[in-house]
Amino acid sequence: MTTEIDGKQTGVLDRSRLALQDDFLRAAVRFTADRLRGKKRIATESLGNWETWRERGMQIRSHTVANLDYYLAQFTENVEAAGGHVHFADDAAEAAQTVMNILMEKQARSVVKSKSMVSEEIGINHLLEEHGIEVVETDLGEYIVQLARETPSHIIIPAIHKNRRQIKDLFTEAGGENLTTDTKTLTAFARNTMRNKFLRADVGITGCNFGIAESGSVVLFTNEGNADMVTNLPKTHIVLMGMERLLPAFADLEVMANLLPRAATGQSITTYMSVITGNRRRGDIDGAQEMHLIVLDNGRSRQIGDAKMQSVLNCIRCGACLNVCPVYRQIGGHAYGSVYPGPIGAVLSPVLNEGEKYADLPYASSLCGACSEACPVKIPLHDLLVHLRQRHVEHGHTKTMERLAFRGFKVAFSRPNRLNLAIKMARLGQKALVRNGHIESTLGPLKGWTAGRDAPTVAKQSFHDRWRTLQSELQTQHNHALEPKAERGGDVE
Amino acid sequence: MKRTEFLTRVSARLGRNGVPGDSPARDVVGVPEFWSQRELSERERVDRFRDNLVNLGGEVHLVSSVDELRDALSEVLGSLRIMRVGIWNDRELQELVNPVLESYEVSTWGIEPASAFVDMDLGITGAQFGVADTGTLVLSCGGGRGRSVHLLPPVHLAVLRASQIKTRLGEALQELSSHLTEIDSYVHFVTGPSRSSDIENDQSIGVHGPAAEIVIVVENL
Known part of the structure; x- marks a missing residue:
């Protein structure tokens, strides 16, 4: 994670300041977000009844989470019935260890992966490399990010912060010869390099977009086709799944297949939707011989039964909230310092990881509500952000100045005479700070506010004081309006 | 962690x-009723399937007899300068296309070793369904219907009867x-050629899966 800069712990504000100086990043993030948002708008308008679809999505996801014990039991039993092996992991470390155990047992030397946010969550790549196992990200964007030794900056398009020249350099370093910056050339290099990796790899690791409880099927939505290679070519397939990623039945998958690609990339469906049920059957010549499913909790079950937070488990990881967020647009994904960026990341990261590390993320929002409106399963993201801020305050994590300021606010605003006194004092006190009719101070308690904008001055006369005069003026006008008008005619119609 | 412990905690929450x-x-x-109650004629389904797939860069040939099917296939193979062809071990499919394949180097799934399929120029499959709404092919893979036949080559060609085209995805599900x-164990829903926009949002085709997706739809069969 990038929570450390030069070995120092940083907050989202520090990281944002750095990100704001990167003009390429900001332009790239804006361009990508606008493009995805525009495509989503066209795709949802052409489908029609988008609100009805969202409502369906929300109802299905809410029902699943509200009965997660039943559906998890049903799903995992069906995975086993189809020949798969099921493992349960309480936290990231246990999930990573489970992966390691399988790899050790298989004496695996090389692993191919397709994009999985859960695999980022459990930091598996790092662990595998420590054990000398080659691990290759095969999604084009993830491969670029891996070669650069970075983390994804967007849930759907991981390498938006890299330009084609940087990509060419990374590919050249990885063994590419005579490469140009042309998309076709770069893609061809990735295809050829990966093809050999797929055919040689001992184990393939994928995530899981949805698990279908009634059949025990794992469903993946992809565009490149790499996940299908990862799933089918190595002898062993490991699926990493967040415990909430379920749907009761195939009928519900039709709703998600309409919502997810449209919300994510504005496609009516992704190029590939792969439905994997257990390992290969008797008589099959290809496909994984062994399939392992690892179900991860890692803080998710804590949200169940929490009336406010349970809905965060409805998330289908489409990234639509990132694309509309005015904060994400400016700072990009890395500034969040967590696996999940954007509004959903600002909610998920602090609730999945208790403690101080991500506690400042809910403040990286203007609370405009665009995220809630964009969410295809209607998660009230901005409400959850406010709730997390509230929790943060209740746990006493506020600065002394802020606490004093709000205590003063309470004292002043609870009695009219106190308020009047406070205003009079402020009017006198501000004199030293006023320039050209507003306050530009960059010192003292106002610094945080005035660093980026000017504060208004306290008016010469308060509205309360002006009201006496205003009231009598209004009364005069009102009486005047009621006087009969001499020229009013009655023959308009 | 044990399954019971894991599930009991969820129940407790x-x-x-x-x-x-x-x-x-x-x-x-x-899905909502307004979606599931739509009814399209076969003609409309075929047209919608074709339009959607073509929009995504796929290629659709509509033919109305076995002879026309063979002509279309022959033309595709010739124009792409195909030499090596992989095909499902599926009698019905093979009977339809075999006369055209006589002059090509053909590998049949389950007859030739799987490793041969790494180097095919084109893979021929049938499909369980088509989906009109999205231009999707549904390939249920198992036995003679090997996954590698359509996944590995740069070109995938599928033969589909018009009557197999459903209106919406939900019917196949x-x-x-x-x-x-x-x-x-593997059901693949394929919509157009493999694609990515990961390099500066610039779309590229044929990243890992096939770069060309060709469907011959046979009507009146």
Whole structure:
């Protein structure tokens, strides 16, 4: 994670300041977000009844989470019935260890992966490399990010912060010869390099977009086709799944297949939707011989039964909230310092990881509500952000100045005479700070506010004081309006 | 962590002792009625399938006899300068296309070793269904219907009867749902050629999967 800069712990504000100086990043993030948002708008308008679809999505996801014990039991039993092996992991470390155990047992030397946010969550790549196992990200964007030794900056398009020249350099370093910056050339290099990796790899690791409880099927939505290679070519397939990623039945998958690609990339469906049920059957010549499913909790079950937070488990990881967020647009994904960026990341990261590390993320929002409106399963993201801020305050994590300021606010605003006194004092006190009719101070308690904008001055006369005069003026006008008008005619119609 | 412990914790968070025995009651299942009640004629389904697939860079040939099918296939193979062809081990499909393939180097799934399929120029498959709404092919893979046949080559060609084209995705999913015990371990829903926009949002085709997706739809068969 990038929570450390030069070995120092940083907050989202520090990281944002750095990100704001990167003009390429900001332009790239804006361009990508606008493009995805525009495509989503066209795709949802052409489908029609988008609100009805969202409502369906929300109802299905809410029902699943509200009965997660039943559906998890049903799903995992069906995975086993189809020949798969099921493992349960309480936290990231246990999930990573489970992966390691399988790899050790298989004496695996090389692993191919397709994009999985859960695999980022459990930091598996790092662990595998420590054990000398080659691990290759095969999604084009993830491969670029891996070669650069970075983390994804967007849930759907991981390498938006890299330009084609940087990509060419990374590919050249990885063994590419005579490469140009042309998309076709770069893609061809990735295809050829990966093809050999797929055919040689001992184990393939994928995530899981949805698990279908009634059949025990794992469903993946992809565009490149790499996940299908990862799933089918190595002898062993490991699926990493967040415990909430379920749907009761195939009928519900039709709703998600309409919502997810449209919300994510504005496609009516992704190029590939792969439905994997257990390992290969008797008589099959290809496909994984062994399939392992690892179900991860890692803080998710804590949200169940929490009336406010349970809905965060409805998330289908489409990234639509990132694309509309005015904060994400400016700072990009890395500034969040967590696996999940954007509004959903600002909610998920602090609730999945208790403690101080991500506690400042809910403040990286203007609370405009665009995220809630964009969410295809209607998660009230901005409400959850406010709730997390509230929790943060209740746990006493506020600065002394802020606490004093709000205590003063309470004292002043609870009695009219106190308020009047406070205003009079402020009017006198501000004199030293006023320039050209507003306050530009960059010192003292106002610094945080005035660093980026000017504060208004306290008016010469308060509205309360002006009201006496205003009231009598209004009364005069009102009486005047009621006087009969001499020229009013009655023959308009 | 043990399964029981894991599930019991979820149940406890939901305020109950253990996993319920009965499936939960549901008010809402699947898509809204306005979506599932649409009805299209076969003509409309075929046209919509073709339009959607062509929009995504796929290629669709509509033919109305076995002879026309063979002509279309022959033309595709010739124009792409194909030499090596992989094909499902599926009698019905093979009977339709074999006369055209006589002059090509053909590998049949399950007859030739799987490793041969790494180097095919084109893979020929049937399909269980087509989906008109999205231009999707549904490939249920197992036995003679090998996955590598359509995944590995740069070109995938599928032969589909017009009557197999459903209006919406849900109809194909319904088939899976009503034969849960016989479901193949890999059912692939394929819509157009492999694509990516990961390099500066610039779309590229044929990243890992096939760069060309060709469907011959046979009417009146």
